[in-house]
Amino acid sequence: MSNRVAVIGVGQTKYASKRPDVSIAGLLREAAQRALDDAGLTYADIDAVVIGKAPDMFEGVMMPELYLADALGANGKPIMRVHTAGSVGGSTAIVASHLVEAGIHERVLTVAFEKQSESDAMWALTVRPPFQPSTVGGAGGYFAPYIRAYMRRSGAPADTGMRTVVKDRLNALKNPYAHLHQPDITLEQVAASPMLWDPIRYAETCPSSDGACAMVLASESAAAKAPGKPAWVHGTAMRSEPTMFAGRDQVNPQAGQDCARDVYKAAGITNPRKEIDCAEIYVPFSWFEAMWMENLGIAPLGEGWKMVQEGATGMDGDFPVNMSGGVLSSNPIGASGMIRYAEAAMQVRGTAGEHQLDGVRKAMGHAYGGGSQFFSMWIVGSEKP
Amino acid sequence: MTDAYGVVSRPVRLDYTFTAGKALSRFLTIIEGGKIIGQRCPKCAKVYVPARGSCPTCGVATAEAVEVKDRGIVTTFCIVNIPFPGMAVKPPFAAASVLLDGADIAIFHLLQEVPVENVRMGLRVEAVWKPASEMEMSMESIAYFKPTGEPDAPYDSYKDLL
Amino acid sequence: MRDVAVVGFAQTAYARSELELNETEMLMPVIHQALERGGIPQKEIGFTVSGSCDYLAGQPFAFVMALDAVGAWPPIRESHVEMDGAWALYEAWVRLQCGDIDSALVYAFGKSSLGDIRDVLTLQLDPYYTQPLWPDSVSMAALQARATLDAGKATEREMAEIAARSRRDARANAAAQVTGDFNADALLAERYISSPLRKHDCPPISDGAAAIVLAAGDLAQRVSKRPAWITGIDHRVEAHGLGMRDLTASASTRIAGERAGVGEGKVDVAELHAPFTHQEIILREALGLDDDVRVNPSGGALAANAVMVAGLTRIGEAAQRIIDGDANRVVAHATSGPCLQQNLVCVMEGRS
Ligand SMILES: [Zn+2]
Numbered sequence: 040m041s042n043r044v045a046v047i048g049v050g051q052t053k054y055a056s057k058r059p060d061v062s063i064a065g066l067l068r069e070a071a072q073r074a075l076d077d078a079g080l081t082y083a084d085i086d087a088v089v090i091g092k093a094p095d096m097f098e099g100v101m102m103p104e105l106y107l108a109d110a111l112g113a114n115g116k117p118i119m120r121v122h123t124a125g126s127v128g129g130s131t132a133i134v135a136s137h138l139v140e141a142g143i144h145e146r147v148l149t150v151a152f153e154k155q156s157e158s159d160a161m162w163a164l165t166v167r168p169p170f171q172p173s174t175v176g177g178a179g180g181y182f183a184p185y186i187r188a189y190m191r192r193s194g195a196p197a198d199t200g201m202r203t204v205v206k207d208r209l210n211a212l213k214n215p216y217a218h219l220h221q222p223d224i225t226l227e228q229v230a231a232s233p234m235l236w237d238p239i240r241y242a243e244t245c246p247s248s249d250g251a252c253a254m255v256l257a258s259e260s261a262a263a264k265a266p267g268k269p270a271w272v273h274g275t276a277m278r279s280e281p282t283m284f285a286g287r288d289q290v291n292p293q294a295g296q297d298c299a300r301d302v303y304k305a306a307g308i309t310n311p312r313k314e315i316d317c318a319e320i321y322v323p324f325s326w327f328e329a330m331w332m333e334n335l336g337i338a339p340l341g342e343g344w345k346m347v348q349e350g351a352t353g354m355d356g357d358f359p360v361n362m363s364g365g366v367l368s369s370n371p372i373g374a375s376g377m378i379r380y381a382e383a384a385m386q387v388r389g390t391a392g393e394h395q396l397d398g399v400r401k402a403m404g405h406a407y408g409g410g411s412q413f414f415s416m417w418i419v420g421s422e423k424p
Numbered sequence: 425m426t427d428a429y430g431v432v433s434r435p436v437r438l439d440y441t442f443t444a445g446k447a448l449s450r451f452l453t454i455i456e457g458g459k460i461i462g463q464r465c466p467k468c469a470k471v472y473v474p475a476r477g478s479c480p481t482c483g484v485a486t487a488e489a490v491e492v493k494d495r496g497i498v499t500t501f502c503i504v505n506i507p508f509p510g511m512a513v514k515p516p517f518a519a520a521s522v523l524l525d526g527a528d529i530a531i532f533h534l535l536q537e538v539p540v541e542n543v544r545m546g547l548r549v550e551a552v553w554k555p556a557s558e559m560e561m562s563m564e565s566i567a568y569f570k571p572t573g574e575p576d577a578p579y580d581s582y583k584d585l586l
Numbered sequence: 587m588r589d590v591a592v593v594g595f596a597q598t599a600y601a602r603s604e605l606e607l608n609e610t611e612m613l614m615p616v617i618h619q620a621l622e623r624g625g626i627p628q629k630e631i632g633f634t635v636s637g638s639c640d641y642l643a644g645q646p647f648a649f650v651m652a653l654d655a656v657g658a659w660p661p662i663r664e665s666h667v668e669m670d671g672a673w674a675l676y677e678a679w680v681r682l683q684c685g686d687i688d689s690a691l692v693y694a695f696g697k698s699s700l701g702d703i704r705d706v707l708t709l710q711l712d713p714y715y716t717q718p719l720w721p722d723s724v725s726m727a728a729l730q731a732r733a734t735l736d737a738g739k740a741t742e743r744e745m746a747e748i749a750a751r752s753r754r755d756a757r758a759n760a761a762a763q764v765t766g767d768f769n770a771d772a773l774l775a776e777r778y779i780s781s782p783l784r785k786h787d788c789p790p791i792s793d794g795a796a797a798i799v800l801a802a803g804d805l806a807q808r809v810s811k812r813p814a815w816i817t818g819i820d821h822r823v824e825a826h827g828l829g830m831r832d833l834t835a836s837a838s839t840r841i842a843g844e845r846a847g848v849g850e851g852k853v854d855v856a857e858l859h860a861p862f863t864h865q866e867i868i869l870r871e872a873l874g875l876d877d878d879v880r881v882n883p884s885g886g887a888l889a890a891n892a893v894m895v896a897g898l899t900r901i902g903e904a905a906q907r908i909i910d911g912d913a914n915r916v917v918a919h920a921t922s923g924p925c926l927q928q929n930l931v932c933v934m935e936g937r938s
Contacts, residue, residue, distance in 0.1 A: 041685050059429035062714060094646035095668065099436055100717075101641040101709035102668055105923040108823045109830075115841060118823045118928070119677070122640075122668040124647055130665055134677060141683030142587075157713075183502030184521055188586040191500075191545060191579070237503030237516075237540075279634075279664035281480030281653055285470035285528035286584055294661035301663075409650050413664075434718060436709070440644030440701045445608025476654065477611045483628055483657015485614060 043423060044139045045262035045269035046384040047146075048078025048255035054218035054369035057156040058249040063098055064110035067150050070251035071111060074148065077390075078255040079266040082112030085255070086144035091121040091131025091151040092373030093408075098157040111150065123277075125321070125408025127151065128252065128376025129415030132404075133275045135256050136417075140272075145261045151377035152251035179236035179244060179324070181410065185289045186326040187238055192290060193329075195344035200243050200325030201229040202347050204367055207322070210354060211364025213393035218248045218369040243325035243367075250371030252378045259423075270384035270419040273401065274305025277415045289411050295334040298414035303336075306401070306418040312337045315418065317359040317386055317396055318403040319379035323366045328352060331405065332360075354396065362386065362394040376406025380417055387421040447477030447486065452561035458553050462527055464488045470528040474563070492526035494566070495550035497577040499523050499530050499586055503540045513568075518543040522569055523585055530585065533563070537570035546576035590682045591806040591813030592909070592934065594624025594799035595902035600763040600890035603699040604793035609643065613695045613795045614655040621691065624799025625809035628657050631799075632687025634664045635678050637671035637694040639894050641709055644700050652695055663687070670694065671796060671898030672821075672859075672920030672930045678800055679819055688805040695795035696894035703791055703893065710923060712826060723924065724788055728780040730833040730925040731864040735782055737834040739871070742782060745863035746770040749786035749888055756885025763890040764790045789861040789891035796892075796899045814905035814916070814934040818846030821920075821930035828925060839872035839919065839929040846917075846931040853879045854913035857900035859920045861887040868926065869919060879917075883907070897921065901932050908936040 050073025052058070058066055067090070075081060088111050095101050104113075104120035111118070123130040128151040135149035189195070208224045211217035224242075232242035262269040278298035280287070299311070308314045320335075322328045332343035337358060346352050352360035361367070363382040366375050383402035385391040401420045407413060444452060447463060451474040454461050462473035463486035470479065471490050479486055501520035518540050521530035535543055536552070549569040559565045596619035598604075604612055621628055634656060638649045649666045658664065665681075667673050671694025678690035707723035734740045747770045756762035773786045806813040822838035822845075825831045843849070856879050860866040866881060875881070882888075884903040887896045897920025904918035915935050922928040 059431060094640050095709075096640060096646050098713070099709065100713045101706070102639065102922070104669075105710050105823070105927055106712045106826050108927070109826050114824050115822060115838065117821050119673060120668050121665065122649070123664075123666050124650065134665065134680075137677075137680050137684055141680050143680060143683065180502055180504055180508075180519055184500035184519075185586070187502060187545070188500045192583070192586075233505065234503070235506045237505060239502070277663055277665060278661040279653065279658055280661040281658050282650055283529060284480040284659065285468075285472065287529075288584075288586065290586060292661075293659075297661045409647065412650075438641075438644065438701050438706060438709075442644065442700065443605055443608050443697070445611045446606060447611070448608065476651075477608070478614055478654045479657075480654040481657060481659035483614070483617070483655065483659075485611070 042140050042142045043259040044136045044272040045257050045259065046254050046419065047257045047262050047265035047267065047269050048074040049381045049385055050074030050077060050253040051216045051378065051381065052250045053216050054248040054250035054371055056247060058154065063100065063103065063154050063157060064107055066154055066249065067107060067152050067251045068110055070253040071148060071150050074253035074255050077267060080146065080255060085112060085146050085148045087117040087138055087147050088113045089119045089121065089131055089135040089147060089149045091127040092153055093124060093127055096158065097153055097155050111148065123408060123413050125372060126376055126406040126413040126415045127408065128374050128378065129380055129404060129406030130277055132254060132377050132380045133277060133415055133417065136272055136275055139256050139258050145258045147256045148253065149256060150251055150253040151374040153371040153373040154249045155247050156249050179239050182324055183236035183239045186324065189290045189326060189330050190238065193341045193344055195329060196348065198226065199329050199344040199347050201226050203322065203325040203328040204229050204243050206353055207361050207365045207367040210362055210394060211368035214363045217364040218246050239324055245323040245366045245370035248369050248371040250369065250374050252374045252381050254381055268388050270387045271423050273418045273420045273424040274302045275417045276301035276305060279413045282410045282412055290330060291334050292411050294412055295407065295414045298416050299335045302416040302418055308418065311335065312358055315401050315403050316399040317362060318405060319363060319365065319382040320360050320405045321366055321376060321379055321407050322361060323370060325367065328360060359396055362391065362396060376415065379406055380404035384419050387419050445477055447475040451475050455565050456559050456561050458559065460492050460494055460524065461489050462492050464490050471526060472529055473524060473527040473531060490526065492524045495572060496522050496524035497582050498545060498547040498549055499582045500545055501535065501543055516540050520569065522549060523582055533566060534568040536568040546579060548572045548574040548577060588683050588685060588802055589815055590679055590800055590802045591810065591815045592798055592901065592905035593801045593806055593810040593813050594620045595906050596620040596623060597761050597796040597899055597902060598794040599761050600792040600794040600892055602763065602791060604697060609652055609695050609697065610655045613652055613693060616795045616797045617655055617693055620797035620799050624801065626689050626799055626801065631689050631691045632663065633678055633681045633690040634662050635674045635690065635692055636666050637669050637674035637894055637898065638696060639668055641706055642696050642698065642893055670894050670920050670922050672901055675798060675898060675901055676819060676821060676930060679816060682800060682802045688802045690800040691797065692800065692898065693795065693797040694895040694898045696892045697793040698791045698893045699793050724780045724783065726828065726924045727862045728783045729828060731782050731862065733833045734864045734868060739834050740864050740867045742774060743770060744867065745787050746773040748863040748866050749773060752882055752885045752888040755883050756889035759884045759889065761890065762885045763792050765885065765889060783862065787863040789887045792890045792892040794890065794892035794895055796895050796902055798898060798902050810909065812909055812911060812936050812938055814908035815937060816932060817935050818933040820845035823928040826927060833925055834868065836868050836872040836926045836929060839869055839926065839931065842929050842931040843873040846933045848873050848917050848931060848933055851915050853917050854915055855880045855883060855904060855907050856917040857882055857884060857886065857904040859887055859897045859900045861891050863888065865926055873917060897930065905934055908934055
């Protein structure tokens with residue numbers, strides 16, 4: 040019943056605040072064509088397409104899979120559109136992988152994107168019915184209080200978030216697709232940047248990017264014909280919990296813990312910090328690296344910040360995180376989760392170029408969304424599961 | 425890259441009529457009169473404010489109305505330093521999660537009458553209502569929250585509600 | 587493929603405008619009913635997936651609050667498609683094929699009344715070439731109807747008869763919104779609203795929700811006396827531009843129908859998601875349904891058309907015929923996009 044799934048092609052666009060040189064369809068095709076080239080395939084070889092993105096209001100196109108069907112070569116084929124808030128890039132890849140795992144298709148093209156410049160994303164996020172409580176100040180205003188709660192709970196030094204930013208932005212210099220390239224970034228510079236939503240500084244937030252990421256997922260027999268080395272999917276998991284409820288722990292959400300437990304179990308991992316060589320984790324605000332290290336059970340409770348402080352999440356640390364520069368360096372919202380998954384696959388395939396680590400056998404991709412309530416994760420390996 | 429391309433702005437306008445729903449309508453009708461009601465879950469007994477008609481964890485309808493106090497504890501907060509579209513107050517200001525006495529879930533609201541550097545977790549605060557003529561069917565009937573002057577709540581008393 | 591069946595179905599009574607309840611309140615009783623009928627408690631459901639649309643609700647992340655109707659605690663395995671609930675059911679069916687879980691809850695909700703649905707659906711069109719011209723959904727369907735009439739594949743009388751039959755049949759459906767004993771002659775005497783479409787050729791504007799419980803293998807047999815086994819399910823899309831396809835036929839429905847195995851046995855009942863009368867004629871042809879197949883005994887989308895829900899409802903209505911023992915083999919169909927651009931076909935059978 041359960042068939043092996045491999046990533047045989049990965050494609051990304053250059054991430055930038057505006058990509059006026061391409062249409063929405065053109066943006067997706069840029070990533071999709073690169074993924075197909077990588078897999079040695081054409082659109083004609085694809086059995087089904089699964090796309091994902093965050094709210095339609097970011098581009099002003101309702102259910103864009105309809106308009107995009109032609110551009111993605113989907114005519115006469117199945118196409119689906121996933122939307123699970125910020126985790127959607129990850130969930131989209133998982134839905135696509137299930138089509139292969141279930142034995143329904145041999146080769147599935149999956150693409151996630153956001154072209155925020157087509158619309159006013161800030162506006163799209165602030166549309167709210169007149170009677171709904173105001174979130175007082177956007178995504179940063181929503182998450183900042185929980186970061187404060189984490190700081191209080193863990194006693195983490197105040198510069199923890201800044202260290203993550205500097206690490207990620209320096210990593211991004213080795214990633215030609217990254218949106219932000221800040222060669223001169225220093226702790227002092229981050230510390231001096233404006234405090235937007237105290238305790239979040241401007242330099243500790245992700246950019247707003249246009250971009251798309253695509254992968255070709257294949258069955259074992261299709262992977263055998265691929266020109267490059269595949270990344271094998273060892274496990275996938277998705278978990279959700281409600282937005283607001285009495286006693287909800289938004290710093291260390293149960294859904295994240297459960298999702299991690301599921302994905303480790305699926306991949307046969309008992310000691311994630313040891314057995315996973317590196318991870319691409321969804322960190323839109325600097326402090327989330329430390330927080331997610333605990334949530335994922337990589338660090339003991341209350342000690343995620345120590346991994347950041349000790350450099351464990353750096354390129355030469357024992358658990359490198361966000362070698363690509365992460366969400367802090369590029370954030371095409373709907374695509375950000377899939378980029379994490381794709382970058383994890385690139386690491387085990389050995390195709391990450393300048394930000395490639397040595398000898399990666401297992402890597403993790405992670406995405407989350409909503410009010411830290413939707414989680415999706417996968418683990419890929421260089422060997423068959 | 426941007427400079428090489430012309431950009432045409434094409435506004436789209438869609439009007440919607442929203443439905444607050446049974447539970448929220450009741451909450452809004454009552455808050456216009458200067459009172460705050462929540463609903464108790466018949467299964468887990470938690471009190472939700474504002475009432476939304478369901479307990480999100482039990483997945484059951486809530487009906488029993490419970491009045492909660494217009495004062496409570498700042499469980500956590502952030503200081504907003506940037507202007508934002510639709511913002512009512514000039515930054516910097518504090519936006520706080522306020523756990524009202526009698527409720528099991530915090531609401532998010534504005535803090536005033538306290539310098540932002542003095543805002544802290546555990547601070548006791550109370551609602552400052554708008555004048556009767558300006559009261560409306562909205563959380564904005566509460567102009568903001570301000571410190572009560574009571575001693576801070578101990579961290580242990582709200583740490584599980586962060 | 588692993589055996590998966592519909593074991594529970596519930597829906598709201600559809601209304602032109604649900605003013606009292608918000609989406610969560612509207613959805614919750616439906617979920618409870620479907621779970622009860624399916625005989626699987628929420629806490630034992632393996633996978634939950636929904637279909638809905640932000641532009642229908644007029645706010646981003648509309649599906650997030652709807653999760654409050656589920657009771658997602660402890661955290662659940664969950665997903666969402668920005669598509670009609672029929673595609674959520676497809677995702678659930680695929681998920682069950684992976685073999686590690688045995689049940690799924692699928693739901694969809696939609697209030698078509700909140701905005702002007704004809705305008706809202708315009709946002710589905712190509713944003714550069716078509717959307718700026720602002721063609722509305724009824725006018726586009728009228729183009730298709732005109733092409734179908736001109737091709738000699740339908741007559742206005744046949745269309746009126748479909749409307750009359752659907753709304754007559756809908757009298758037996760407690761969930762239906764538009765019902766009554768209409769007469770084709772009287773309907774044909776009415777004026778056009780978008781020629782060649784008259785009011786009766788168009789779906790009502792509906793608010794509502796529906797939920798389905800799926801179970802695999804032994805579990806389905808244990809919880810249901812007569813599960814509606816899914817023997818085939820497939821969906822296909824075709825060209826977006828109306829000028830790029832034959833509007834009088836539905837190639838994507840034909841492919842999906844063939845792959846789902848519609849023609850591999852006698853079909854007792856077909857629930858077709860045809861919001862406009864002429865589309866039923868196109869769909870019947872695409873699926874190769876004989877004249878003796880009973881189409882839309884529920885009244886179909888002409889009796890109630892909650893956008894994002896109506897497709898899932900077709901699967902539920904068709905499955906219910908099997909669960910109730912009224913049919914042995916049924917076909918359900920869902921559509922999305924302008925003029926039947928995307929289509930899903932699901933074949934179900936009773937085995938006892
Ligand atoms: Zn409860």
